[in-house]
Amino acid sequence: MTVEQVDVHNVENNRFIIIGAGPVGLLAAILLVQEKHAAQVTIYEARDGLTTDLHESYPIGVNPRGSRALDRARPDMAIALRMRSSMIDAWRIYAGSRMVAELPSGLVVGTTRSTINEILYEEVCKHFQEQIKIHWSHRLKTLDILERSLIFDVKRPRADEELAQTYEEVTVQGGGARVLACDGVWSVARGFAEKHVEGFTSNVSPWRVQFRLLFSKPGAGKLVPKLEPRYHYVMGGIYLSIIEEDVWVLGLGIGEHLPRQTRELLTATVATPERIAALRAYVTKKAPLAAPFLSAEDLELYFTRKTFGGAMVKVSQLNIGEWAVLLGDAAHSVIPPTGEGFNSGAEDVEVLMEALRLTPAQPFTAYNKMRLPDLHALHNLAIDANESNFGKFGPEKVSRLLATVLVALAKRVGIFSHTWEDLSFGADASPPKTYIEIASVWRWQRIFILPLSRLAIWPIFLLVWLLLSPFRAIFWVITRPYRRVEREEGSKSSFGGRSKAKRI
Structure with missing residues (x-):
């Protein structure tokens, strides 16, 4: 076992360790240095390097909440994002080939996680090479509160590619450094806290769905005039959007709401002629506008790509004393339909900066008090989105879908001024509202509408x-x-x- 000593020049709130070089970790590092909360930041990342392949990423939307954080860190990053991405004018929802609803926006930038990560990393390399150091291939194994140390499995180079990959256990002695755990939904730091920190609990609820992506060739979408780059589409459970290089990507949801044979097809890893034909038939049925520009090669490559899922996370506290704090998905992972994955993590960083500015002696305790209630409200929205979009077919799911339709109709006739979607990523999302405010709108609308929907749907199911x-x-x-x-x-x-x- 190797022991590494982190050089601490000024222990008092001037040295930070970040676990995870994802968007939240990189943004936190930049803002810590930019706003002079840290002279040095060290990042430990499990991956071997930055992943920039679009086909290994997935679409996300940066709403005013996320854009505000990027602007605060470095305005040129927000400019770079808009130059490499496109604004989403609206989401169009289709039933077959007919549009049934539209959610206007014009405030959300459509991009990918890898694009955000690349922009942030380029900023670190360009302006903060001396202050921010990144150590790749360091996978967090555990933490030691008493010793204030972190233990990593570090990947070692192989002399021969045929040899098995070896790891060395490395202990990082952080001294008086503070730790920001940005290590994602399956956070090792959070798991450690649950086992060893008195009073710390977490609720991890797996998504009811997994996703797998199907990419077109660059420019293929021009074959279908009805598809406009500044719109994103929801068609029969398939999310259709454009990303860099004029590539359209289809996000196929795979969950218990689908028949078993369909799930087996969409999760298969071997591309046979029969499966390719079946996949084309499935896409043609669910998203007929997208089917024409997908080649046989596009469909074949689908079966080589990984399926990814996740979980919704709720924790009882965000900090481990004044030594460590959970940020981003490690603290509050949600589900894609909320549109708040990166955005909520970016706001975490902003709130933490305010806690450091206002209470430099106990910033993590202050951050927990400032941020936790809002994140619990976000969790409630995520739970509802999980059940409404991906729950198993039955009276409860139909009731929730009917409630969504009734809320939209009530808004159209003037009973409601906006929905929670409007406040999160729709036309009313700027300036950003707190999640407590958004959840309050959702709760008061659902408290009346959902019981009415259940009253209408459950007797029908019982009669049938x-x-x-x-x-x-x-x-x-x-x-x-x-x-x-x-x-x-x-x-x-x-x-x-x-x-x-x-x-x-």
Whole structure:
């Protein structure tokens, strides 16, 4: 085991360690130095280097909340983002080939996570090379509160590519440095706090959906005049948007709301002619405007890409005393339909800067008090979005969908002035509202509308269930002999397999 001593020039609030070189970690490092809260910042990152391949990233929207944080750090970063991305004028929602709704915006920049990361990293390299040091290939293993140290598994170079990858355990003695844990939804720092910090609890709720991306070739979208780059589209559970280099990307949601055969198709990792044809048929049915510009090669490459999921995170506190604090997804991961992933993490950094400015002696305690209630309100929005968008088909999901439609209709006739989506990423998102304000609008609208929706939907489902019950009973009786034969054949097969294994 190797021990590294972090050089602390000025212990008193002048030295920071950041875990994670994602957008939140890099933004925090820049603002710490820019606003003179730190003379030196050291970042430890598990990856081997910056990932800039668009096909390894995913679309995100930077709303006024995120743009404000970028402007505060370095205005040229916000300019670079707008030059490399495009403003989203609205989200258009389709049923088949017909548009059924539109959510205006004009305030959100459509980009990718890798683009944000690249812009921030370029800024570090250009202006902060002396003050911000990044150590790649350092995967956090655990922390030691008593010793104020961090233990990493560090990837070591291989002399031969055929040899197994080796790691060395490295202990970083931080001395009086403060730690910002920006290590993502599956945060090691958060897991450590839950086990070893008295009173710390976390609630981690997995998404009801996973996502997999399908990319077009550059310029392919021009074949479909109806698709406009400044609009994003939601078509049958597929999210369609344009990213850099005039590439359209389809985000396919895969969850229990889909039939089993569809889930098996969308998660398959081997591209056969039958699967490619089935995928084209699926996209044609769900997103008919997108199907024409997808080539056979585009569809084939889909099966080589990873499927990614996540979880919604809620913690009882954000700080571990005055030594460490959780930021970004490590503290409050949400779900894509909220549109607040990067944006909420960027605002974390802004609030932390205010805590450092106002209470330099106890900034993490102050940050926890300032930020936690707002993040709990955001968590409530995420839970509702998870259930409404990706819950299993049934009366509750239909009730939630009907409630969403009724809220939109109520807004159209003037009963409501705006929805929570308007305040988060729609036309009313500037200036940014607190999540408590946004959740309050959502709660008061749903407190009346959702019970009415349930009152309308649940009796219908119950009536249908009662009407179908005799037919289900008849079907069960008719198919019973066949099920018995299948069980007997399965038992024989299993017995034969066990006997054979025993003889061997």
